Amino acid sequence: AAMAGGGWARAVRGLLLDVSGVLYDSGADGGVPIGGSAEAVRRIKASGLKLQLCTNETQATRENFVRKLRAMGFDISVAEVTAPAPAACRLLKERGLRPHLLVHDDLVPEFAEIDKTNPNCVVLGDAAENFTYANLNEAFRLLIGMDKPVLISLGKGRYYKETDGLKLDVGAYMKALEYACDVQAEVVGKPAKRFFESALAELGVPPEQAIMIGDDIVNDVGGAQQCGMRALQVRTGKYRPSDENHPEVKPDAYVNNLAEAVDIILQHL
Amino acid sequence: AAMAGGGWARAVRGLLLDVSGVLYDSGADGGVPIGGSAEAVRRIKASGLKLQLCTNETQATRENFVRKLRAMGFDISVAEVTAPAPAACRLLKERGLRPHLLVHDDLVPEFAEIDKTNPNCVVLGDAAENFTYANLNEAFRLLIGMDKPVLISLGKGRYYKETDGLKLDVGAYMKALEYACDVQAEVVGKPAKRFFESALAELGVPPEQAIMIGDDIVNDVGGAQQCGMRALQVRTGKYRPSDENHPEVKPDAYVNNLAEAVDIILQHL
Numbered sequence: 285a286a287m288a289g290g291g292w293a294r295a296v297r298g299l300l301l302d303v304s305g306v307l308y309d310s311g312a313d314g315g316v317p318i319g320g321s322a323e324a325v326r327r328i329k330a331s332g333l334k335l336q337l338c339t340n341e342t343q344a345t346r347e348n349f350v351r352k353l354r355a356m357g358f359d360i361s362v363a364e365v366t367a368p369a370p371a372a373c374r375l376l377k378e379r380g381l382r383p384h385l386l387v388h389d390d391l392v393p394e395f396a397e398i399d400k401t402n403p404n405c406v407v408l409g410d411a412a413e414n415f416t417y418a419n420l421n422e423a424f425r426l427l428i429g430m431d432k433p434v435l436i437s438l439g440k441g442r443y444y445k446e447t448d449g450l451k452l453d454v455g456a457y458m459k460a461l462e463y464a465c466d467v468q469a470e471v472v473g474k475p476a477k478r479f480f481e482s483a484l485a486e487l488g489v490p491p492e493q494a495i496m497i498g499d500d501i502v503n504d505v506g507g508a509q510q511c512g513m514r515a516l517q518v519r520t521g522k523y524r525p526s527d528e529n530h531p532e533v534k535p536d537a538y539v540n541n542l543a544e545a546v547d548i549i550l551q552h553l
Numbered sequence: 554a555a556m557a558g559g560g561w562a563r564a565v566r567g568l569l570l571d572v573s574g575v576l577y578d579s580g581a582d583g584g585v586p587i588g589g590s591a592e593a594v595r596r597i598k599a600s601g602l603k604l605q606l607c608t609n610e611t612q613a614t615r616e617n618f619v620r621k622l623r624a625m626g627f628d629i630s631v632a633e634v635t636a637p638a639p640a641a642c643r644l645l646k647e648r649g650l651r652p653h654l655l656v657h658d659d660l661v662p663e664f665a666e667i668d669k670t671n672p673n674c675v676v677l678g679d680a681a682e683n684f685t686y687a688n689l690n691e692a693f694r695l696l697i698g699m700d701k702p703v704l705i706s707l708g709k710g711r712y713y714k715e716t717d718g719l720k721l722d723v724g725a726y727m728k729a730l731e732y733a734c735d736v737q738a739e740v741v742g743k744p745a746k747r748f749f750e751s752a753l754a755e756l757g758v759p760p761e762q763a764i765m766i767g768d769d770i771v772n773d774v775g776g777a778q779q780c781g782m783r784a785l786q787v788r789t790g791k792y793r794p795s796d797e798n799h800p801e802v803k804p805d806a807y808v809n810n811l812a813e814a815v816d817i818i819l820q821h822l
Contacts, residue, residue, distance in 0.1 A: 412686065413686055415686045415689075416685065416686065417681065417682055417684045417685065417721075420684075420721055420725075421718070421720050421721055424720075424721050424725075425719055428719060442733045442734075442735075443693065443697070443733050449690070449694055451690050451693075452689055452690055452693050452729065452733050453733075455732060455733070456689075456693075456729035456733040457729060459728045459732040460721065460726060460729040461725070462728070463725050463728040464721050464725040465711075
């Protein structure tokens with residue numbers, strides 16, 4: 285079905301790719317590449333199309349994340365990755381915010397330059413094993429003790445797939461703290477419009493000439509479409525058949541995987 | 554101010570009392586009675602007023618909960634306690650539901666008679682230290698794997714106060730699972746109307762002759778008023794001054810503590 289149409293594949297100059305669930309399936313063992321995806325990245329680059337990874341990954345610094353991707357065979361550099369933590373650091377500096385971090389240990393170095401004394405906000409990432417009862421209570425107490433609680437969430441995904449099964453993502457814990465403190469979090473990451481706009485600026489392509497490819501119907505596909513991009517959902521990663529009946533978001537196309545998307549796009553160049 | 558009026562204290566035949574934050578402040582050490590509250594319970598009983606405790610307590614069986622209250626000097630029997638777990642067991646049996654329990658270890662015996670093989674729903678209580686990353690992921694995976702996820706939450710409180718500080722309550726974790734699974738939980742406990750109606754039935758007094766006394770502006774005060782009861786907020790437990798500006802709920806009166814409420818009510822008998 286995806287091969288038949290392809291109208292969506294015309295006039296493309298750049299691609300934004302989600303990473304987990306598109307390039308590889310993450311897991312405690314570091315993850316496993318999805319078949320054909322490393323080759324697909326090489327073909328995109330050889331074609332002259334621009335490429336930027338647009339990820340809500342917050343379990344590692346960009347440097348370590350890229351190191352992992354390169355070890356899996358992906359030809360990617362740090363500058364080709366748009367991720368929430370650097371965007372959050374810009375926001376914290378702009379607004380003079382001093383964060384308490386509830387994030388993965390491996391993300392902490394991204395905030396090395398940020399003053400974290402006497403916190404006046406909480407930054408929440410996918411903290412994984414750091415999502416303990418004690419740590420959640422600590423973040424909650426800091427927020428509820430503020431005159432006007434400021435909660436910054438690095439993404440708002442519901443869940444993601446690792447090699448050993450589905451896991452709750454940062455969005456679930458964001459909702460817990462939002463409810464307990466009666467506040468609304470500010471999301472830095474997909475699907476925030478400002479985050480996609482940063483990624484497009486780094487891609488150097490206007491939204492109408494860019495395609496987002498992701499496995500998350502709401503945060504990848506819906507978010508990108510809100511910014512005027514076309515968006516594809518891959519049937520890998522956290523994709524579930526029921527996504528194809530989503531009440532609000534309809535991708536421009538479904539593709540079985542990144543390799544198939546790239547086949548079609550390159551045929552239309 | 555509470556003493557001055559007292560119109561709210563007329564024509565009373567029975568009292569529903571919240572427990573944590575009204576009778577005692579809970580904590581890792583078992584808790585500390587709030588000054589004058591044990592004497593207030595004795596005075597209520599001596600006056601001939603009916604009394605029922607209406608609690609969202611899910612960290613112990615009713616038997617152990619009553620044992621703890623009695624050790625703190627409260628003249629209370631098991632039949633005088635309306636709590637979520639027994640109500641949930643009735644609901645599970647009515648609907649043929651087999652729960653996966655994410656609850657406090659000490660609550661598990663309440664579900665001894667319930668078939669828990671091959672679960673087709675999740676029952677969520679205030680699991681405290683059992684709210685681990687692994688346990689939350691396990692409950693999530695069971696729910697997301699169901700054709701139509703059924704999540705039953707024993708209360709939906711935001712947070713409560715223990716002697717060592719505020720803690721996230723079951724409602725926060727309920728919101729996390731609701732969001733991740735895109736479902737709405739069924740709440741068994743305050744502020745559900747059906748739960749207050751059970752407590753009133755056990756009290757044996759119609760709502761217009763009953764007063765609810767609690768420290769939770771939404772779950773105690775708002776919930777009871779929705780059932781046609783009068784409701785007081787005590788300035789103990791999790792009470793915060795900002796509660797007095799709540800946009801939706803206005804108690805019939807504020808009192809400094811249970812003892813003051815009982816003083817006023819007995820004066821009007």
